[in-house]
Amino acid sequence: MAPKAIIAPSILSADFAQLGADCVRTMEQGADWLHVDIMDGHFVPNITFGAPVVAKIRKHVDKPTESHGRGTFDCHMMIAEPKKWVKEFQKAGCDLYCFHYEAAFSSAAESPEGKTDAKTNPKDLIRYIHDCGLLAGIALKPMTGVEVLTELLESPDAKERPDMVLIMTVEPGFGGQKFMASELPKVQALRKKYPDLNIEVDGGLGPGTIDQAADAGANVIVAGSAVFGAQDPAEVISLLRTTVNKASA
Numbered sequence: 001m002a003p004k005a006i007i008a009p010s011i012l013s014a015d016f017a018q019l020g021a022d023c024v025r026t027m028e029q030g031a032d033w034l035h036v037d038i039m040d041g042h043f044v045p046n047i048t049f050g051a052p053v054v055a056k057i058r059k060h061v062d063k064p065t066e067s068h069g070r071g072t073f074d075c076h077m078m079i080a081e082p083k084k085w086v087k088e089f090q091k092a093g094c095d096l097y098c099f100h101y102e103a104a105f106s107s108a109a110e111s112p113e114g115k116t117d118a119k120t121n122p123k124d125l126i127r128y129i130h131d132c133g134l135l136a137g138i139a140l141k142p143m144t145g146v147e148v149l150t151e152l153l154e155s156p157d158a159k160e161r162p163d164m165v166l167i168m169t170v171e172p173g174f175g176g177q178k179f180m181a182s183e184l185p186k187v188q189a190l191r192k193k194y195p196d197l198n199i200e201v202d203g204g205l206g207p208g209t210i211d212q213a214a215d216a217g218a219n220v221i222v223a224g225s226a227v228f229g230a231q232d233p234a235e236v237i238s239l240l241r242t243t244v245n246k247a248s249a
Contacts, residue, residue, distance in 0.1 A: 002191060003198055005244035006220045007237050008033035008074050010202070011057070012048065012175045013224035019053070020060035026227065027061055029234040030241070033072040034061065035202070035222045036094070037175075042080040043103050044173035051085070051092040058093030067135065068163070068198070072096055074220075076139065076202065078172045081106045083120045083128060088112065090132050097129050098137030098166055098200075101148055122152055127159045137200070139166035146186040153194055163198065164220065165190060169213070170203030175224045179204025184216040191217025210240050214247035 009031050014022040023034055036054060041047040054073065064071045075094040079085060082099035084107060089097060104125050108118040120128070122138060129136035140146065146167075155161050167186045170177035180203065190199050201218040206226030213221065221240050230236045 002217050002219045002244075002248035003196060004219065005241045005248075006032045006068070006198070007240050008035040008072075008200070008220060008222050009227040009233075009237070010035040010037055010175065010222050010224035012037045013228035015228075020057050022228070023057050024060050026233065027071065029227075030237040031227075032070055033074045033096075033220075035224075036073055036075045038075055038077050038079060038085075038089075039173065040079040043100065044078045046173045051088040054089060054094060055092040063093065064095060068096075072135075074098065074137070074200075074222075076137075076166065076222075077103075079103065081109070083107065083125055084109050084112050084114060086110070086129055086132050086134070090134055094134060096135040096137050096164065097132075098139050098164065099125060099129075100139045100141065100172070101144055102141055104138075123155065123160045126152065126162055127157075130159045135163040137164040137166055138162045139168060139172075139202075140186065141168055141172060142170075142180060142183055146189055149190075153197070164200055165197060166200040166202055166220075167218070168203055169201050169205070172203075177204055179209040179212075181209075181212055184212060187213070187216040187218050205240075207236060207239055210243045211247075214244045217248075219244055219248060 039048045072095040104122040108120040126136040200220035202222035205223045
């Protein structure tokens, strides 16, 4: 039995002209978290927004009252040097800082302007995120094998274990891509080995693909255009949640 469903609409598909209002409306329509896609034009070719925008929308959505609770800002950091930005996003109101495994072997500097020849690594980065008071997530691009996570997920030190794993079901960088079912064996392998782990899927999720993701064992569902572009977003959020919870029962 997987953990309960968590629906995290991606605000990349929101109306940026009224972003705060759209975030509030999505929470009122039944969302649990908000998925916040941060892209820097280096790790991925696209650019979205940074910590100042997160700080603005944080004023519209109440902080969660418990770990993993309603109102969690799930910040998906598609950036080349993730350690540099942890403190900035913590101050902006991020709750869960999810970096990419592929970007984790980068500068160990602790601020955007910081410089050092030292390099970080996934284990040290997870510990650092936890020490900054945030939940830590780790994301995998489609070409990265799930076996790279074993050492982290089985670390005897809780501070070195991620709170969530994100399996990308598209190539990171742009919204609206086609769902890659080829990535679901990673979800299945993780769920079989770690039944209590929060496993997130991101990319092409909606009513037409949720069955596959739920059956594989995903419980944290990112959906962008499927929610924000729906005639009845509340109905879509409810469908996603019901499908996941039924699959995990």
